[in-house]
Amino acid sequence: xxxxxxxxxxxxxxxxxxxxxxxxxxxxxxxxxxxxxxxxxxxxxxxxxxxxxxxxxxxxxxxxxxxxxxxxxxxxxxxxxxxxxxxxxxxxxxxxxxxxxxxxxxxxxxxxxxxxxxxxxxxxxxxxxxxxxxxxxxxxxxxxxxxxxxxxxxxxxxxxxxxxxxxxxxxxxxxxxxxxxxxxxxxxxxxxxxxxxxxxxxxxxxxxxxxxxxxxxxxxxxxxxxxxxxxxxxxxxxxxxxxxxxxxxxxxxxxxxxxxxxxxxxxxxxxxxxxxxxxxxxxxxxxxxxxxxxxx
Ligand code: MN9
Numbered sequence: 268x269x270x271x272x273x274x275x276x277x278x279x280x281x282x283x284x285x286x287x288x289x290x291x292x293x294x295x296x297x298x299x300x301x302x303x304x305x306x307x308x309x310x311x312x313x314x315x316x317x318x319x320x321x322x323x324x325x326x327x328x329x330x331x332x333x334x335x336x337x338x339x340x341x342x343x344x345x346x347x348x349x350x351x352x353x354x355x356x357x358x359x360x361x362x363x364x365x366x367x368x369x370x371x372x373x374x375x376x377x378x379x380x381x382x383x384x385x386x387x388x389x390x391x392x393x394x395x396x397x398x399x400x401x402x403x404x405x406x407x408x409x410x411x412x413x414x415x416x417x418x419x420x421x422x423x424x425x426x427x428x429x430x431x432x433x434x435x436x437x438x439x440x441x442x443x444x445x446x447x448x449x450x451x452x453x454x455x456x457x458x459x460x461x462x463x464x465x466x467x468x469x470x471x472x473x474x475x476x477x478x479x480x481x482x483x484x485x486x487x488x489x490x491x492x493x494x495x496x497x498x499x500x501x502x503x504x505x506x507x508x509x510x511x512x513x514x515x516x517x518x519x520x521x522x523x524x525x526x527x528x529x530x531x532x533x534x535x536x537x538x539x540x541x542x543x544x545x546x547x548x549x550x551x552x553x554x555x556x557x558x559x560x561x562x563x
Contacts, residue, residue: 278310311345
């Protein structure tokens with residue numbers, strides 16, 4: 268039996284945007300974006316998830332994204348690679364590939380659109396976990412999944428290398444329950460607009476799309492929360508939420524990409540078939556974001 272050494276996943280980690288050029292990875296911009304976030308002391312990265320548009324990319328591009336991101340990030344930070352594909356064989360191939368590339372963990376969501384019962388979800392994760400010798404993070408996003416009861420999480424966390432969950436869901440009552448029933452589980456907050464709520468419920472960190480453009484704000488929330496300075500933490504969360512409100516009125520990924528381009532990192536447009544804003548729309552959105560307090 269292989270013993271897996273597992274450090275608890277924690278901290279403030281951007282859900283890395285994938286720089287694209289005609290739906291192909293722009294390696295130079297990827298290096299620049301990672302450098303930009305490392306300079307701001309990102310503790311880890313979530314690669315090729317919803318924000319990274321993994322499900323919209325070809326298998327070859329996803330592998331390249333994984334290889335290059337891990338190479339550019341280097342050894343210090345936590346590297347979590349999202350590996351779900353709509354096709355199960357591809358999922359396992361991506362899981363093994365991520366492990367071979369040096370990922371610290373893989374993350375998966377049951378293929379979106381279809382419906383599953385608890386047994387299907389249990390088997391899905393059990394088989395993925397058995398295919399690698401690195402930790403697995405459950406990606407729990409209600410927009411794509413059915414509700415997973417705490418008893419299902421409990422059974423999943425009995426599997427040695429299932430160690431964490433990315434909680435993209437606003438039910439923090441369930442986070443409190445999960446943390447108390449599964450002490451082993453590391454819970455990573457998904458909704459950026461509620462990082463502080465997640466931390467207050469016991470979350471061990473956060474992963475988010477808007478961390479690409481406001482990382483220091485989320486780091487402040489995390490540090491202030493740890494020091495017990497809740498009023499200041501709430502002020503920082505409110506600052507972030509004003510910006511997020513503007514983004515939610517448009518479309519989050521195309522808007523994050525627009526801001527990064529404005530900051531001088533040419534991450535290109537969101538993958539097809541997502542929105543491409545006209546010049547006028549871009550100017551309006553940037554103005555709204557600046558008015559909401561975003562420093563660009
Ligand atoms: O988990 C992201 N969730 C999704 C990460 O993409 C589904 C979040 O960072 C959101 O984009 C963000 C805005 O709602 O909270």
